[in-house]
Amino acid sequence: MALIDQFTIQYGLVKKIDAFGYLDYLKNHADEPRKHGQVVLVTADTPLKASRGEGKTTTTIALIDALRARGIDATAVLRQPSMGITAAGSKGGASGGGKSSLSHPELIDWGLCGEMAAIENAQNLLVSFAEKAIDDGLIDTILVPRVSEVPSRSLRQIAVDRGKGNVPERVVLTPTCELMQIVVLSHSMDEIAERVSKMVAGTKDGNPVAFGDFIDLWRITGILGDAVKPAQTETVNGSPVYVHCGPFANVSLGIPSLISVEMACALHDVVVVEAGYGADAGAQKWLDIACREFGAEWPAAAVVVTRASTWRDDPKLAWRYPFHVHRLESLGIPTFPLVNLWDGEDDQIDSLRDTAKSLDFRDPIIGNLFRDGGEALAPQLDGFVDALENANDSADATNAPADSADPEVADNHASHKGMGLVEDVKWIADNAYGVPADRVLTKVGFTESLAAATELCNGVGTSIDDLAVVAVKSPATMTDDDSAGADERTVTLKKVEPHLGAGVVQVNLTTSLTTPMPKIV
Secondary structure (H helix, E strand, C coil): CCHHHHHEEEECCEEEECHHHHHHHHHHCCCCCCCCCEEEEEEECCCCCCCCCCCHHHHHHHHHHHHHHCCCCEEEEECCCCHHHHCCCCCCCCCEECCEEECCHHHHHCCCCCHHHHHHHHHHHHHHHHHHHHHCCCCCEECCCEEECCCCHHHCEEEECCCCCCEEEEEEEHHHCHHHHHHHHCCCHHHHHHHHHHCEEEEECCEEEEHHHCCCCHHHHCCCCCCCCCEEEEECCCCEEEECCCCCCCCCCCCCCHHHHHHHHHHCCEEEEECCCCHHHHHHHHHHHHHHHHCCCCCCEEEEEECHHHHHCCHHHCCHHHHHHHHHHHCCCCEEEEEECCCCCHHHHHHHHHHHHHCCCCCCEEECHHHHHHHHCHHHCHHHHHHHHHHHHHHHHHCCCCCCCCHHHHHHHCCCCCCCHHHHHHHHHHHHHCCCHHHEEECCCHHHHHHHHHHHHHHCCCCHHHCEEEEECCCCCCCCCCCCCCCCCCEEEEEEEEECCCCEEEEEECCCCCCCCCCCC
8 A cells, every 4th residue: 555545535536635644754754755746837828807717727637647648757736716706607617628627627616625615614713713802802803804615795894793893804715815825835733723823813902912812723723624635636537636725816825735735746756736827926926935935846847828819819918928938937947838729729820839939939839728638738748848857957966956056046046035025016016027116106005004014013023024925916917007018017006914824915916806706607
């Protein structure tokens, strides 16, 4: 019996893996065989509409099927989507499609792997404790929001004890909540407990009060059993896939849990990680939050997915895809453009290759992955496989990460802790969105929001500048107006919200809406 089987239980039609226990065992048994898989980042063009995906999951599934067909031990780590947005038909699912899909897509798209419900229950229990703390005179305001898997406009703002205390509360989507962020970023149950204890429940006489000041944390961690175990499923072609956590990349982290990726790297040679929405969202957060601040593995290669129509149909937005590809290349990551064709677009392949060549891209990977699956990719992956092998050779030669030998590239990994929050956001705007610091604007009220957030952090002995910045923005635009000229694009900062338990600070920016509402299927 394989070692991992000792940490695996059946959970309905899928299996759940105790990733914390497995990795802890490996840590304490250095002689136990394990792998050190390479991470491949799958990201995408910024979509023309917030509600339309470019096909990242379809690509991810086709890619691992194709790599395994070539004899490479590859797997993928996917995010659990929000049932309210995805399954209600507002955007694509998180299970691929056609020949590039999972064997039980309904378990993923409908939240039946367990962690969403467990996290929803745990955070709502925290809010209930906060309400009781008001009754007991321990706090007089509640800062942590309730959560719901299915969004509702009417529940975005509510009041407790209406007519008496009138205590305001908020309701946010489960994938975006602080407890979800904590599960994503933690490496043990002890770390989760410590982070939950640092979550600010509310204030008393203007001073922050953390949950650890007035509750026993076993009440919370005890109901997170389903939340902390990745689910193993597989593609329709039998390739292994792990699914864990699902915060949106536009309003949260947009990446699967770090523990699920670390576990997959111990089991497989190549681990494909899908980051949410476009490269300006999920990929930015994998690199600048997961890698820089929380020790996740830097990608050995990246794939940037686009559709033929997204890439070329709107001349004013045509700058975005080349920007993403060249930016990732500039970070020392071999980056491969991939055009996900739809029916009727096969006749565009030659012109797409010509356009890619004119933009100094690597040879593009092109195919109808819904129709043809991994069979469309396998013959086109010579350059991709060479990049992975070269990254391995470089790492072996230096006995260090492949890019660390280059001081300029190694600086891409440096933490931003201690960098001023506004300075950090300006760095993100410049590097991830192409907007220089002098065109980062502030909306009326931002200064006051920053001051209040800074005071809250100071109240618990934390510097706001030591928190990782999470950009909260529209998924469909990188700037206030992507169709503006290159020298006219701006980014507007709107408000600041620290999540002290998760160790991040959310900064709302751009002038567009952040989340699409579902439509009738």
